Amino acid sequence: xxxxxxxxxxxxxxxxxxxxxxxxxxxxxxxxxxxxxxxxxxxxxxxxxxxxxxxxxxxxxxxxxxxxxxxxxxxxxxxxxxxxxxxxxxxxxxxxxxxxxxxxxxxxxxxxxxxxxxxxxxxxxxxxxxxxxxxxxxxxxxxxxxxxxxxxxxxxxxxxxxxxxxxxxxxxxxxxxxxxxxxxxxxxxxxxxxxxxxxxxxxxxxxxxxxxxxxxxxxxxxxxxxxxxxxxxxxxxxxxxxxxxxxxxxxxxxxxxxxxxxxxxxxxxxxxxxxxxxxxxxxxxxxxxxxxxxxxxxxxxxxxxxxxxxxxxxxxxxxxxxxxxxxxxxxxxxxxxxxxxxxxxxxxxxxxxxxxxxxxxxxxxxxxxxxxxxxxxxxxxxxxxxxxxxxxxxxxxxxxxxxxxxxxxxxxxxxxxxxxxxxxxxxxxxxxxxxxxxxxxx
Numbered sequence: 001x002x003x004x005x006x007x008x009x010x011x012x013x014x015x016x017x018x019x020x021x022x023x024x025x026x027x028x029x030x031x032x033x034x035x036x037x038x039x040x041x042x043x044x045x046x047x048x049x050x051x052x053x054x055x056x057x058x059x060x061x062x063x064x065x066x067x068x069x070x071x072x073x074x075x076x077x078x079x080x081x082x083x084x085x086x087x088x089x090x091x092x093x094x095x096x097x098x099x100x101x102x103x104x105x106x107x108x109x110x111x112x113x114x115x116x117x118x119x120x121x122x123x124x125x126x127x128x129x130x131x132x133x134x135x136x137x138x139x140x141x142x143x144x145x146x147x148x149x150x151x152x153x154x155x156x157x158x159x160x161x162x163x164x165x166x167x168x169x170x171x172x173x174x175x176x177x178x179x180x181x182x183x184x185x186x187x188x189x190x191x192x193x194x195x196x197x198x199x200x201x202x203x204x205x206x207x208x209x210x211x212x213x214x215x216x217x218x219x220x221x222x223x224x225x226x227x228x229x230x231x232x233x234x235x236x237x238x239x240x241x242x243x244x245x246x247x248x249x250x251x252x253x254x255x256x257x258x259x260x261x262x263x264x265x266x267x268x269x270x271x272x273x274x275x276x277x278x279x280x281x282x283x284x285x286x287x288x289x290x291x292x293x294x295x296x297x298x299x300x301x302x303x304x305x306x307x308x309x310x311x312x313x314x315x316x317x318x319x320x321x322x323x324x325x326x327x328x329x330x331x332x333x334x335x336x337x338x339x340x341x342x343x344x345x346x347x348x349x350x351x352x353x354x355x356x357x358x359x360x361x362x363x364x365x366x367x368x369x370x371x372x373x374x375x376x377x378x379x380x381x382x383x384x385x386x387x388x389x390x391x392x393x394x395x396x397x398x399x400x401x402x403x404x405x406x407x408x409x410x411x412x413x414x415x416x417x418x419x420x421x422x423x424x425x426x427x428x429x430x431x432x433x434x435x436x437x438x439x440x441x442x
Contacts, residue, residue, distance in 0.1 A: 036193035245406035250383065
């Protein structure tokens with residue numbers, strides 16, 4: 001961890017007048033973009049390998065998705081405490097190397113027909129665990145690398161990259177699995193390698209405040225984050241709404257990944273395009289998030305956007321066949337879902353940043369991620385169980401309807417009454433830290 005003197009000397013360096021003239025920011029943005037492409041591609045590649053190559057049942061697919069999501073529950077709090085006290089560049093570089101090696105091993109195993117379900121489960125868990133650390137670290141790194149005046153533009157650039165990855169990653173992953181499973185895994189490894197090469201070239205020393213006393217233990221820092229989030233009404237509601245959404249969404253996606261190829265008989269390429277449709281919607285949602293909350297109020301935007309976006313998949317169970325109207329409906333549903341989801345994500349992020357002091361930002365985001373997304377493994381298992389017990393159409397309708405619990409929770413809370421002005425932070429943290437975004441607050 002750098003000393004205080006190194007941080008001070010770094011702060012004396014001239015700051016570029018334009019964000020895009022900052023070479024270190026460009027390296028972060030390039031690496032983050034490549035990493036997000038690899039991450040979103042792998043989220044499709046591994047399940048499709050299980051479905052199309054290993055012919056996994058609904059229950060086994062649910063287990064695979066649950067194992068890949070388990071690190072969110074197990075490691076998010078630890079990742080938040082870790083990132084608040086260490087260099088984010090080192091964390092990002094190491095996780096990129098780990099994910100590149102994992103997918104590279106998967107490519108070799110696929111090539112020699114040695115990739116069975118146990119190995120796929122181990123790979124899913126390893127990639128999921130490393131992604132938890134990378135996602136928290138890249139968000140925290142922005143505040144440490146750029147001036148406060150550049151934060152809005154920096155956040156916009158990184159969020160745009162994530163949205164673009166939501167478009168390109170699933171489409172590319174689905175298409176590549178249709179061509180060759182080893183090629184799909186190898187391309188994912190290449191993206192993580194490119195991210196490593198870019199981020200390792202960041203030269204600016206991160207300014208991490210030193211503690212005047214012995215740094216608190218990790219569990220003490222985690223407890224501080226939990227206590228802060230649970231004690232704030234807005235953040236507590238965000239956790240409950242996020243948990244309802246993520247649980248139902250995980251169950252729905254397990255059924256959805258089976259419904260598209262087996263019930264509608266769509267190819268891997270079309271499945272990838274259907275999943276990627278949320279990406280363009282997310283781009284639109286990012287643009288709307290800059291205007292709508294200030295015009296209609298943050299609470300009204302949160303509830304309405306969640307209701308429209310989360311209800312977008314209710315029409316999918318009525319679809320039949322692989323005709324052009326069916327594909328068009330899938331694309332439209334994904335687009336609406338992406339628009340509403342991103343509008344909620346950005347608005348929630350603004351609320352969280354407003355009510356959270358600087359020294360608690362990392363742990364607050366990680367706590368919300370853990371409490372909100374911690375139920376996703378159980379949701380994935382439930383989706384696989386329902387698909388076996390009730391059939392794909394009924395299960396898809398039930399799980400898609402379950403996502404509407406999220407806007408219902410927000411509508412019945414004080415969060416729905418937030419106006420145009422954001423609430424202020426309710427104090428300062430006893431430990432120093434940095435401002436970060438949450439990758440997927442819902």
